[in-house]
Amino acid sequence: MFRTILIAAALVAAPTTAATAQSCEAEPQFAFNRTSNALVRAQFNSLRRAQWERAIHFGTEVSESGASPRDKVVALSNLCYAYAASGDAAEAIVACDAAIEQSSDAWRALNNRGAANWLAGNRSAAAADFQAAAAVAGGEDEVQANMALAQCS
Numbered sequence: 001m002f003r004t005i006l007i008a009a010a011l012v013a014a015p016t017t018a019a020t021a022q023s024c025e026a027e028p029q030f031a032f033n034r035t036s037n038a039l040v041r042a043q044f045n046s047l048r049r050a051q052w053e054r055a056i057h058f059g060t061e062v063s064e065s066g067a068s069p070r071d072k073v074v075a076l077s078n079l080c081y082a083y084a085a086s087g088d089a090a091e092a093i094v095a096c097d098a099a100i101e102q103s104s105d106a107w108r109a110l111n112n113r114g115a116a117n118w119l120a121g122n123r124s125a126a127a128a129d130f131q132a133a134a135a136v137a138g139g140e141d142e143v144q145a146n147m148a149l150a151q152c153s
Contacts, residue, residue, distance in 0.1 A: 028115035028126070028149055030081040031108040031142040037062065037071040043078050047085075055082035063098070073099045077108040084116040092116035107137035114146055126150065 034044035043058035059079030063072055076099035084092035096113035099106045114129030127150040133143045 028118045029111075029142040029145045030084065030115050031111045031140065032078045032081050033074050033108060035071050035074050037067055037075075039065075039067075040071055040075050040078070043075060043082075047078060047081060050085070052082045052086035055079070056086070059095070063095075069102055073103045073106050073109065076102070077106060077112055080109060080112040080116060084112065084119055089116045089120035093120075105136045107133045107140065107143065110136065111140075111143055111146060118146075118149070123150070 032044060032047045034041045039058045039062045043055050043062070046052075046055035046058060056079060059075045059082060062075035063079065067075070076095050080092045080096035080099065082092075083089070083095055093113055093116050096109045096116065099109035100113070103109075110129050110133035114126040114133060117123075117129060118126035126146075130143065130146045130150050133140075134147055137143055138147075
């Protein structure tokens with residue numbers, strides 16, 4: 001009896017492949033930001049509340065306005081997140097590409113494009129985007145989580 005309990009305890013305590021696999025995040029993490037621009041702040045607040053259509057509306061307004069290049073990059077990176085979260089990975093990638101075109105070191109856009117690629121099933125493109133984001137901002141939580149996610153699968 002004691003031996004059976006000891007073996008059972010050892011099996012419970014021993015890490016298994018299934019337990020390790022379960023510790024991996026199932027979904028990629030998006031990064032979003034705000035600026036002093038009122039529309040970008042409204043977009044940020046919409047993202048925090050998972051109001052994807054509102055976030056898309058505000059992001060589109062900023063991207064088509066005479067806003068500063070910095071505000072546009074942030075709005076486009078946020079727009080990428082909103083499109084991906086609403087299920088439109090193709091539009092998400094277009095928004096992230098536009099942000100990256102304006103600023104090649106826009107780590108949030110790189111990260112979010114990777115997350116959109118991940119959700120679209122393009123794991124190799126996602127891993128490349130996560131690596132590019134890590135080269136710019138490897139210490140950011142979202143980037144680290146997504147790098148770990150890419151390593152898990």
